[in-house]
Amino acid sequence: MTEFIRPGAVLGIVGGGILAFRLVEVAKQLGCNTVVLAPDEGDIALDAADMALVGAAHDPAALARLAEVATVITYMDENVDAAALATLTTARQLPSGVDILSVTQDRYLEKVFLDDLNMNILPYAQVVTPSDITKAIESVGFPAILKPIQKGVGVGSQLLLRQPADVERAANLLAARPYVLEAWLDHPTEYAVTVAKSDTTIRVMPVVQTVFAAHALQASVVPASGGRAVIEEIARVARVIAEHLDYTGVFGIEFFMTASLTLYVKRVFPGPQLNGHVLLPTTGTSTYEMHLRALLGWPLPNVTLVRPGVLLPLRADDRAAALTQLQIKPDWQFQFYPANAPLIGQVTIFGAAASVRQALAATDHFHLEMTETLN
Numbered sequence: 001m002t003e004f005i006r007p008g009a010v011l012g013i014v015g016g017g018i019l020a021f022r023l024v025e026v027a028k029q030l031g032c033n034t035v036v037l038a039p040d041e042g043d044i045a046l047d048a049a050d051m052a053l054v055g056a057a058h059d060p061a062a063l064a065r066l067a068e069v070a071t072v073i074t075y076m077d078e079n080v081d082a083a084a085l086a087t088l089t090t091a092r093q094l095p096s097g098v099d100i101l102s103v104t105q106d107r108y109l110e111k112v113f114l115d116d117l118n119m120n121i122l123p124y125a126q127v128v129t130p131s132d133i134t135k136a137i138e139s140v141g142f143p144a145i146l147k148p149i150q151k152g153v154g155v156g157s158q159l160l161l162r163q164p165a166d167v168e169r170a171a172n173l174l175a176a177r178p179y180v181l182e183a184w185l186d187h188p189t190e191y192a193v194t195v196a197k198s199d200t201t202i203r204v205m206p207v208v209q210t211v212f213a214a215h216a217l218q219a220s221v222v223p224a225s226g227g228r229a230v231i232e233e234i235a236r237v238a239r240v241i242a243e244h245l246d247y248t249g250v251f252g253i254e255f256f257m258t259a260s261l262t263l264y265v266k267r268v269f270p271g272p273q274l275n276g277h278v279l280l281p282t283t284g285t286s287t288y289e290m291h292l293r294a295l296l297g298w299p300l301p302n303v304t305l306v307r308p309g310v311l312l313p314l315r316a317d318d319r320a321a322a323l324t325q326l327q328i329k330p331d332w333q334f335q336f337y338p339a340n341a342p343l344i345g346q347v348t349i350f351g352a353a354a355s356v357r358q359a360l361a362a363t364d365h366f367h368l369e370m371t372e373t374l375n
Contacts, residue, residue, distance in 0.1 A: 001199050002095050002248055004297040005072055007031025011292070012070025012093075014057050014085070015077025016043035018343055019272060023076065024048045026288040030296070037066045044341045060084040067093065072295050074249065076271050078104050079152040095248040095295050100270050103245070107180045108149050110268060117244055119237060119265045122183040122256070130171035136181040137167065143184040146170050148177050160184060188256040189370075190266070191224055192275040194287045195238045196250045198294040202242045204235045205290070205303045206283060209353075210254070210275050211370045219368055220278035220311045221353050226257065233263055241268065250291035252276065278311035279303065281333055281348040310356040310368060314345040321365035322347065 011027045013020050016038025024034045024045055035051035036043075046052035051069065055062025057080040066073065067088045074096060075085070082098040082105070091097075103113045114121050125136035127146065137144065146159045159170050161181075173179065190210045196203040209224035210217060224231060238253055245251070252273050254266040272287035280286040285303045293300055314322050314336075322345070326334050336345035349356045353370065360366040 002294070002297040003092055005295075008033070009071035009296070010035060010069060011295075012066045012073040013037065013045065013049070014063070014066065014073065014075040014080050016040065016045040017076070018044070018274065018337065018341060020045035020076045021048055021337070021341070022277075022286075023074075023272065023288050023291070026286060027292060030289070030292055032292070032296075035066060035069055037062055042340055044338045047338065057081065058084075060088070064088050074271065074291070074295055075101075078270055095297075096270070097246055097248070099246040100251060100268075104267075104269055105151055106149055107147055107151060108178075111180065111182075114241075114265050114268075117240055119241075120263060122185070122264050124180055124182045127174065127179045127181050130174055133167050133170050133174075133181065137161070137164075140181050140183050143186070144181050145184045146173060146179045146181050149180055150177065185256055185258060185264075188258055189226065191226070191234060191255040191257065192220075192252055192273070193234050193238050193255075194250055194252050194272070194276045194279070194290075195242050196287075196290040196294050196300050197242050197245070198248055198297070198300055201300050202239055203290065203300045203303060204238045204242075205276070205279055205285075205287065206305045207231050207234050208275050208278060209370065211368065213369075217274050217313055219370065220275045221309075221368075221370065222278055222282050222305055223308055225353070226261070230257065230261060230263060237263075237265060249294045250287050274313060277313075277346060278309060278348065281311070281350075282307055282309045307350055308352050309348050309350040310353060310360075311346055311348045312360075312366060312368075313343050314347060315343055318365070319344055321363060325363060325366075 009032055011032045011034050013036045021044045027034050034049045036045045036049040037053040038046050039056050041054045057077040063084050073094050082101040086098045103110050108126050111124050123140045127136050143162045148157050192208045192210050194205040207224045209221040211219040250272050252269050256264040256266050272291055276287035283303050333348040357368040360368050
């Protein structure tokens with residue numbers, strides 16, 4: 001059972017960026033002191049923390065420094081050295097454990113984990129040598145995408161294969177590392193769901209419909225389209241996965257859905273994610289608070305949707321348009337991040353997706369390009 005930890009504890013966070021920055025903000029609201037370990041001394045999370053440690057998530061010496069001062073530790077960088085972290089911490093310090101990392105750090109092991117649970121996933125195959133690609137294509141088919149087994153390597157190391165001629169280009173990638181070949185869907189509907197787990201308590205938060213462009217999140221929408229059956233199936237899958245993960249805290253699951261309403265589990269990730277930011281303004285509860293409550297042994301509330309809305313992450317080229325809308329849209333909820341952040345901020349527009357789309361189109365800058373399915 002997760003031990004109850006009082007306010008005043010020191011929360012250690014592995015990893016920086018927007019996610020760690022937001023976690024620091026919420027930790028302070030709950031009465032925790034914070035220490036952040038991030039690789040870049042200019043990281044915004046380091047600036048916000050009570051104590052800053054500069055170092056890599058895979059550096060045992062840096063993790064040891066964090067363990068010396070933190071009451072409880074969480075990782076916002078899934079590329080953390082799991083073995084070192086487990087060795088350097090006590091069970092009380094690391095209530096999440098590291099078992100989830102064996103699933104989320106390795107694409108092949110993630111597929112095996114989901115396969116073992118009878119989850120519906122896209123066809124895949126492990127690829128180590130150039131000859132493996134031809135064999136894998138025979139079972140997976142075209143189009144397919146070649147991804148490094150190790151996550152976090154970067155989208156530049158991925159390759160989309162649409163025809164036999166693409167297989168020859170793929171052979172060069174295998175000189176660097178092993179890969180997974182996975183079937184590719186063109187323009188699927190995408191979803192994400194955040195789950196909070198503490199001992200036997202599992203809370204599935206409202207399903208979010210996500211919109212991506214060039215692998216970057218463009219919008220998070222609630223409620224998600226797709227109909228009751230789809231949403232209920234996502235919640236069912238989330239509970240099954242939660243029951244089979246030895247983990248405390250918040251984690252997320254992403255999904256693909258085809259035009260024929262076939263649902264596939266896309267991936268699992270630990271900790272709060274950017275797509276869940278829409279839940280605070282639309283439910284009143286943040287994924288970061290749920291994560292901390294689980295880690296601290298505090299009870300987890302049920303989270304329900306209060307009002308519909310769309311959240312857009314704001315990037316550098318959105319600055320001028322965002323500042324214009326800030327002055328003329330009193331009902332749009334803006335949040336801006338400190339300088340040097342990967343994003344400049346975010347904006348939430350309340351209302352149904354169709355009305356939000358019209359409002360965004362009228363700005364001549366922002367757009368909501370999403371696949372809508374029947375509710």
